[in-house]
Amino acid sequence: MVTAIAIVRLKDLFAVIMLSGIYSLLSASFFVTMDAVDVAFTEAAVGAGISTLLLLVAITMTGRAEHPDRHKPILALAVVTVTGGLLIYGTFDMPYFGSGQAPVHLHVAPRYINDSMTEVGVPNIVTSVLASYRGFDTFGEVVVIFTAGIGVLALLSVVPRPVTIAKINSLNDSLHEQHLILRIVSKMLLPFIMLFAFYVQFHGDYGPGGGFQAGVIFAVAIILYAMLFGMITARRVINQSFIQLIAAVGVLLYGSIGVVALLNGKNFLDYSVLSDDPIAGQHLGILLIELGVGLTVASVMIIIFFSFAGRRDYLRHLNDNSKGSNNTSC
Amino acid sequence: MGHYNYWIVVVLMMIGFYIVIAHGNLIKKIIGLGIFQTSVFILYISMANVEGGTAPILAEGISRYSNPLPHVLILTAIVVGIATTALGLALAIRIKQAYGTIEEEEIQKKDNLDC
Numbered sequence: 001m002v003t004a005i006a007i008v009r010l011k012d013l014f015a016v017i018m019l020s021g022i023y024s025l026l027s028a029s030f031f032v033t034m035d036a037v038d039v040a041f042t043e044a045a046v047g048a049g050i051s052t053l054l055l056l057v058a059i060t061m062t063g064r065a066e067h068p069d070r071h072k073p074i075l076a077l078a079v080v081t082v083t084g085g086l087l088i089y090g091t092f093d094m095p096y097f098g099s100g101q102a103p104v105h106l107h108v109a110p111r112y113i114n115d116s117m118t119e120v121g122v123p124n125i126v127t128s129v130l131a132s133y134r135g136f137d138t139f140g141e142v143v144v145i146f147t148a149g150i151g152v153l154a155l156l157s158v159v160p161r162p163v164t165i166a167k168i169n170s171l172n173d174s175l176h177e178q179h180l181i182l183r184i185v186s187k188m189l190l191p192f193i194m195l196f197a198f199y200v201q202f203h204g205d206y207g208p209g210g211g212f213q214a215g216v217i218f219a220v221a222i223i224l225y226a227m228l229f230g231m232i233t234a235r236r237v238i239n240q241s242f243i244q245l246i247a248a249v250g251v252l253l254y255g256s257i258g259v260v261a262l263l264n265g266k267n268f269l270d271y272s273v274l275s276d277d278p279i280a281g282q283h284l285g286i287l288l289i290e291l292g293v294g295l296t297v298a299s300v301m302i303i304i305f306f307s308f309a310g311r312r313d314y315l316r317h318l319n320d321n322s323k324g325s326n327n328t329s330c
Numbered sequence: 331m332g333h334y335n336y337w338i339v340v341v342l343m344m345i346g347f348y349i350v351i352a353h354g355n356l357i358k359k360i361i362g363l364g365i366f367q368t369s370v371f372i373l374y375i376s377m378a379n380v381e382g383g384t385a386p387i388l389a390e391g392i393s394r395y396s397n398p399l400p401h402v403l404i405l406t407a408i409v410v411g412i413a414t415t416a417l418g419l420a421l422a423i424r425i426k427q428a429y430g431t432i433e434e435e436e437i438q439k440k441d442n443l444d445c
Contacts, residue, residue: 058419076352084344091336125386125398141406148413155420
């Protein structure tokens with residue numbers, strides 16, 4: 001909460017972004033104390049990692065100083081106080097914190113807790129609810145992420161300028177002089193980050209983890225590489241159109257498993273048709289759709305980062321060209 | 331005092347709300363929305379908590395688990411949240427290019443000038 005208030009007061013956007021990263025990390029540890037390990041995992045990777053990074057890339061393009069004057073702060077404060085007061089008044093009808101008799105715990109949750117082992121056969125209930133009971137819902141989420149990736153691409157994509165190998169080599173040589181320790185250490189760390197992503201991906205049935213977290217961690221590994229070795233090198237390692245293809249393949253994989261279930265005369269995303277033994281079918285289904293989720297999330301995150309960074313390079317290039325000719329237009 | 335978790339949520343939510351309505355800077359607004367969003371996450375997760383329960387991973391000898399359903403909803407909401415935040419940032423970058431500023435009032439002024 002203190003961090004949140006500091007975010008309101010500060011005008012330097014760089015400090016604000018750093019604070020919002022800390023805020024995310026704090027809320028992740030709060031989620032751990034609330035027994036929500038999967039959620040904490042996601043929040044730590046996404047909130048404290050990727051979103052801080054994207055905000056930082058964004059302010060390099062939009063400037064870091066905030067305008068000092070605000071419009072009608074008193075009125076805004078009044079609106080906020082009234083709304084907050086009403087919301088707090090509303091909480092008096094809510095069940096007590098930690099109460100086992102709250103309505104949330106009485107309807108579908110007991111079935112998930114008691115029967116998911118016999119119906120789905122996966123110890124992590126969060127995974128079995130995510131991928132099996134509410135598989136359709138998760139499919140919707142994946143499509144939303146995919147759409148957001150397309151949106152960012154549509155807004156920011158630029159045709160990358162062709163670069164010669166010689167230029168890349170000279171750039172690499174110049175980069176080798178600086179950040180030598182950072183580059184070597186991260187080069188050693190990268191395989192382990194990727195390995196950890198795969199562990200999280202395929203161990204999601206038994207412990208906290210799954211496609212969403214694994215996708216984000218994998219994307220972080222690629223982004224780290226891109227930050228330390230330059231965008232041009234990273235572009236050569238990871239083909240842009242290939243990544244876009246992978247994002248689509250992830251969604252397609254998820255959807256087609258649903259269609260396979262439909263064609264076999266069951267409900268959409270009912271995995272028991274995938275094998276003779278329903279439990280084995282569920283296992284296979286969850287593994288496959290988590291793979292689809294992981295592919296889409298990882299590639300959409302990489303697409304977003306690359307478009308942001310690509311736009312930055314493009315703007316810098318434009319500035320270099322237009323320095324001499326002062327073209328100010330409306 | 332049994333409702334203190336909701337009060338924390340409300341306070342955080344209102345801080346985020348205040349940033350969104352009182353600040354003109356678009357990036358700051360996006361961060362404010364992020365705070366608002368996290369307060370909703372905290373609301374769900376604190377509702378899922380059961381006294382004496384553990385993390386919802388089935389194990390021998392444990393009978394009380396916290397509710398897995400809100401965890402699932404929030405897990406996906408976090409990842410969708412970052413995707414939409416990225417979309418917002420992308421819009422802010424394009425606005426900066428088109429108008430040269432991301433302060434709301436200056437954008438309004440430029441629109442009113444009608445050049």
